[in-house]
């Protein structure tokens with residue numbers, strides 16, 4: 001099948017590029033070492049200072065040039081103690097970074113022969129790197145909305161008021177127009193919760209576009225420039241007042257979670273939201289998003 005190539009040349013990183021850069025475990029290890037300890041220089045516990053290290057042939061460790069103490073570039077990362085090869089981890093990250101709509105554990109199971117359980121754990125670990133707990137939006141026009149994820153309702157049901165035993169999970173989303181997004185699972189979409197999330201994530205001088213859900217009623221009173229569209233009256237766009245950016249964001253995630261992941265339990269939903277958001281927020285980077293994944297491994301190393 002021929003698909004239209006929409007990624008500009010300088011942002012392309014194909015599977016051939018991946019195979020050329022990372023042909024084996026050693027090339028991945030060397031890459032990881034350079035990211036964590038550029039030039040092989042790292043703190044040596046025994047010497048008590050930064051020392052140059054060299055590779056020990058046949059083992060995934062580097063040795064202090066002075067005293068011979070070993071360090072591992074994998075220590076403290078998601079790769080530590082894993083029996084999965086480093087190259088397979090890299091490949092899994094490449095796949096997850098290169099898709100728009102999600103990648104299933106089944107696919108990597110088929111392609112590489114690891115068990116489904118292993119594949120699922122690899123993706124779970126990678127997702128754990130992608131959260132943005134402190135991210136604040138800086139855009140001056142943001143759209144905010146809540147949405148519900150989970151099995152389809154049989155019929156009707158009141159919006160914003162899932163019962164305690166509802167299988168649906170409330171998610172609050174905020175997007176900058178032409179910018180980044182945040183998606184957070186939330187117990188519910190009450191005034192208190194929506195306002196708390198807004199205050200943590202949106203600049204006070206931003207204009208917030210929402211629909212007419214009562215949960216947003218206090219936004220203007222709290223100092224936000226607040227513009228609302230009357231979805232309950234079936235009005236969707238009036239001039240610049242709309243929530244089409246976040247509508248598009250929701251449908252991207254819902255297509256992925258419904259299509260690739262076939263529903264996600266409440267327990268793991270936030271990590272899937274983190275995965276989609278991480279890519280969405282770097283969508284102008286083509287498939288160089290892979291680099292952002294690699295960088296995250298080191299940033300989140302203990």
Ligand SMILES: [Zn+2]
Nearest residue numbers: 044047064067
């Ligand atoms: Zn040393």
